[in-house]
Amino acid sequence: MPRTYASAVAILLALCIGACGESEPQTVVIYSGRSESLAGPILERFQAQTGIAVEVRYGNTAQLAVALSEEGIQTEADLFWAQDAGALGAVQEEGLPATLPDSLLDRVPEYFRNGSGTWVATSGRARVLAYSPERTTAETRPASIFDLAQEPYAGRVGWAPANGSFQAHVTALRTIAGDEATQNWLRTMQENGTKNYSNNRTIVQAIADGEIDLGLPNHYYLYRFLSEDPDFPVEQQFFAAGDAGNLINVAGIAMLASSTRQTAALKLIDFLLSEEAQQYFVQETYEYAVIEGIESPAGLPVANQVVPDIDLDALSDLDGTLDMLREGGLL
Amino acid sequence: MTRVLAYLRRPWSWYVLAPILLVGVGVIVPVIYLVLRAFEADANTLGDLVFRTRNLHLFVNTLLLAAGVLALGSAIAFPMAWLTTRTHTRFRRVFTLFGVLPLAIPGYIMAYVLLATTGSYGTLARLFGIEIPRIGGYAGAVLALTLATFPYLFLNLRTALLGLDPALEETARSLGSGTRRVLLRVIAPQLRPAFSAGALLVGLHVLGDFGVVSLMRFETFSYALYLQYAASYDRVYAACLALMLLALTGIALLLEARLLRGLLLHRTGSGPPRRIRRTSLGAWKGPAYLFLLGTATLSVGIPATTVAYWMFRTEPGSLADLAQALWASLSASAPAALLATALALPIAYLGVRSPSRPVRALERVAWFGYATPPLAFALALIFFSLRSIPWAYQTLGLLIVAYGLHFMAEAVGPIRSALYQAPPSMEEAARTLGRSPLRAFLEATFPLLRRGLLVGVAFVFLSAMKELPITFLLSPIGFQTLAVNVWGHTNEALFGAAAPYALTIMLISSLFVGLLLMQSGRPMRS
Amino acid sequence: MRELLSVNDLTKRLPATGPPVVSALTFSVGEGEIFALLGPSGCGKTTSLRLIAGFERPNAGAIRIGGQCMADATTHVPAEKRGVGVVFQDFALFPHLNAAENVGFGLLSLSRAERKRRIEETIRLVGLAGFEERKPHELSGGQQQRVAIARTLAPKPDLILLDEPFSNLDALLRQTTRQEIRDVLKEAGTTTVMVTHDQEEALSFADRVGVMRNGRIEQIGTPEEVYYRPRTLFVAQFLGRTNLLLSDADGMEADTPVGRVALNRKAQGPVLLSLRPEHLTLKEATPGGTCAGSVLARAFKGHDITFTVLLDGSEYLVHTHNGMPFQPGDSVELEPIEPAVVLETSAG
Secondary structure (H helix, E strand, O other): OHHHHHHHHHHHHHHHHHHHHOOOOOEEEEEEOOOHHHHHHHHHHHHHHHOOEEEEEEOOHHHHHHHHHHHHHHOOOOEEEEOOHHHHHHHHHOOOEOOOOHHHHOOOOHHHEOOOOOEEEEEEEEEOEEEOOOOOOOOOOOOOHHHHHOHHHOOOEEEOOOOHHHHHHHHHHHHHHOHHHHHHHHHHHHHOOOEEOOOHHHHHHHHHOOOOOEEOOEOOHHHHHHHHOOOOOOEEEOOOOOOOOOEEEEEEEEEEOOOOOHHHHHHHHHHHOOHHHHHHHHHHOOOEOOOOOOOOOOOOOOHHHHOOOOOHHHHHOHHHHHHHHHHOOOO | OHHHHHHHHOOOOHHHHHHHHHHHHHHHHHHHHHHHHHOOOOHHHHHHHHHOHHHHHHHHHHHHHHHHHHHHHHHHHHHHHHHHHHEOOOOHHHHHHHHHHHHHOOHHHHHHHHHHHOOOOOHHHHHHOOOOOOOOHHHHHHHHHHHHHHHHHHHHHHHHHHHOOHHHHHHHHHOOOOHHHHHHHHHHHHOHHHHHHHHHHHHHHHHHOOHHHHHHOOOOHHHHHHHHHHHHOOHHHHHHHHHHHHHHHHHHHHHHHHHHOOOOOOOOOOOOOOOOOOEOOHHHHHHHHHHHHHHHHHHHHHHHHHHHHHHHHOOOOOHHHHHHHHHHHHHHHHHHHHHHHHHHHHHHHHHHHOOOHHHHHHHHHHHHHHHOOHHHHHHHHHHHHHHHOHHHOOOHHHHHHHHHHHHHHHHHHHHHHHHHOOOHHHHHHHHHOOOOHHHHHHHHHHHHHHHHHHHHHHHHHHHHHHOOHHHHHHOOOOOOOHHHHHHHHHHOOOHHHHHHHHHHHHHHHHHHHHHHHHHHHOOOOO | OOEEEEEEEEEEEOOOOOOEEEEEEEEEEEOOOEEEEEOOOOOOHHHHHHHHHOOOOOOEEEEEEOOEEEEOOOOEOOHHHOOEEEEOOOOOOOOOOOHHHHHHOOOOOOOHHHHHHHHHHHHHHOOOOOOOOOOHHHOOHHHHHHHHHHHHHOOOOOEEEEEOOOOOOOHHHHHHHHHHHHHHHHHHOOEEEEEEOOHHHHHHHOOEEEEEEOOEEEEEEOHHHHHHOOOEHHHHHHOOOOEEEEEEEEEEEEEEOOEEEEEEEEEEEEEEEEEOHHHEEEEEOOOOOOOEEEEEEEEEOOOEEEEEEEEOOEEEEEEEEOOOOOOOOOEEEEEEOOOEEEEEOOOO
16 A cells, blocks of 8 residues: 555656656747738748747638737737738727837837837738729829829729728828818719729729729739739839828737737747748738838839838827728728 | 426426527527627717618618529529429439539639629630620629529428429319419419528528628628728627627518418328329420529539639649648538537427427527627627636637537528428327337437438538638637638639639538438438 | 226316316226217317327326326326327328337337237237338328237237327228227227217227217217217217207106107206107108198118108108108108107206
């Protein structure tokens, strides 16, 4: 009997030592609004390089943001990687993200992070004018986004009012041109027969299919179509330099204050801001880098040559924009 | 209430009560959640949001869409069911399969395909030089939703036509009615319960859809609801819209109940099975084949070819990823289908065997779970599970329960029809031969429900395979189903990468449906 | 005869707040006896059967089988524990089992060999040897009926309940099957309660009959008793065609439209009498007689003749032997050959 007892204690001790001595493999849990085709490869590289296991919940950015709000501090997630700044803002309003260390924030220009330092951009997406080269010419294409409300473009333009990028763009217009002018533009655009699409991709597809001739999407969707069909009949350009129609939107990442694996989480953010990751975004997903010294994606002008001078933080008044869109019957 | 209590007091009912309680909780929890969220809004804003004219516009649009889909769906399902059961049309089994297969194609894929096929850059234009205007808006939404949902009508009508007593038809003929008159005056009225069961599924599907309507740019309630979550991360206004949507569902359910009131669902009597009389089509043969082929091409042929075309245009993806996604889909959908059917069984049973008012109410309640927008359903489950059972949150178990509760209503109908074929006296006979109520059910009635149970399992399985919002939010971390992959890739316009996943959904679903048809094709006799 | 089933004051309301479907039902059945509950549809006879079987719980009253209480205010023995067999109107055969498997369904406690023997024995008893492997849909209506009986008999229940057992058979089959089944039941010595709306079936099948109306039993008796001495107007009419005479009684005789007739019991004042057609005969009208009628119709049926006679504006039916010579138009008098039955004014 004493012997059995002793051996039981020994086994227990051994188990305990084993468990205490062996450090748990590090993991980090990320809710990603960026789909696996965009985020997967770069996250895999991170995992391979650091040995930190990345567990991802892929989903729709907005739905994940709402889910995070519902979960509150009980969430499993360490990081939230969103397709647009609006979703990050929504999560921030719930007080969920932690403040990021300056060492990370300082890696990007102020333009690419928010004022309270709770999120940082990982890549930039430009708002552009997409068009059919068959049904428009350089002369007939507008120089300013405000021109699209004019008669020659009646029934030929498409936009995506429900899309976060578009809404951020409207917010930018409000900061640049004022609420009244923006509201006026929204109204005249509608009166001009502008068509509503559910997202950027369908705008580009609709131009190809001849349903519309011009549209206001993000810049990189065209490259996806071109990669499948080099003769895809759509092209895109910026408006005249400095026009409010040119804007860089961001995909960004925030760390949740409730995270218990902050070291690993920060390592991942650090990696996403590394030259390697940034090159990946430019080359593989045709997005703009958020750190200095990396070229623009194929065939596009450097962002700061065309983009109007604007502070991304000013884009946080999403509610005002949503009210405006609702009043206009666009939402 | 007293009658409900009387029910609870019945000594045999724990195994009936347990699932019913689960269903009740599962259905009521989302409603409570939505009400809680809706009341967070201040009264003024809420009033403004609820009573704005845009809602009327959405309401009208939603009704128009439902009406359009039901009309077009009936126009396809009725003749198709009749041709495949009551005429000498050849390849009836093949055409029957084609009448079910569209269920394997997610609605948004159907919409993508229609969009990709038409227009000046459409596949038709590029491959064959046939340029038809890009389909979209109301017409596009009706077409895509009809093609994706008409099988619900078709399957219900087919079962009803097979179970119809040929004597009635023969009587009508002997009274001098021609084929057309027999169809309109004798057969059609008999199909009412089957039609209304199918129509309810289609109607609720249309009410809840946002994948198709958003792609087709047609604004309905659920579209607006989706925009609220998507655009403004607004849980409050979205909850209001969801409640309005549920109210609309309530109206649809009342309508269906009224339609069925006083209708005696006869069951086939004993005696040798009669041979079904088949009509020769004569001069109508050509148009009939054209119709069947056309429908099959449009609803299955074009989507399958288009997706295959996407696939072969791009480099093949990783087979391991595909296998993993397939396993994820199966491991959640298959148990969910079984669970949903198990939950639906007692509800259908009570509804048929003791159709009292509280039981009817309960049966209706089950539909609310189906009609609650999946995103709201998922959020409600997050809300409650984190507060009550945090250890279960985002586990495969909870995902399966969520699927099961959400899709259970789809299984009620087929089981109910099957129960009508199993007279209660059989169970009573088993009781007098020494079986407890549960064993009497299992030994006497259960073997006769095979067909109904299989159809129920299939409906839920096919739906769960395609499900998105619940999967996004409630699945275990890193759990990627086929549907999640399809969505992820198509959303980035990477159709080629999405194609293998979409094709796998279709393939697995068709295998499943094919197996099912083989099973249910065997005649059941009573 | 020892009492096997006793039903006391049985009352059932459906729904629980509605009017009673079965109301204060009281009767008992002796061991080996065949008892029939006879009544029109909706009279509560099937509900009574379901109460006895244990499918429903009574609102009041008690049921005892073999001296053991099966149901009362506090007890409810479930159907499977009552030792009661039921043969259903639709036979309720299990379509997925063959004839032998159906018959063996209730033989749970027997060993394999005993089970096999009992199945064979019962199938032989109902005359279905050779049909063991057939599925129900491969059997004729009469054969299905016998499988149903055999299935019920096989576990040797104390009591068998038959619910309109012959109504699913065609007329010709019904007569022969009925006699055969009666023989089988008698041979097995099983106590039986049958419900039916067919008076001929009840009278020819049962040892005793209880005639039900509106949830109550109006009369219990042997077939002869209830037929020839109905207590109430309802029983008199339900059990067959009869002539009703409104008359003025005085002791053992009464004045009636057909003349002065003898009564089966003492009565006084205005009473309603019942005279079965076969208890009347015809004779030639005596000239100047006050009770003369005329033959309206004559239906020759082989072994007998049914005459319709018009007298004082009322029609009377008379069954006579086939030698009665009258033709339509003949002037006749009606003559009772048995005492008329005085009917009670039944409640309701």
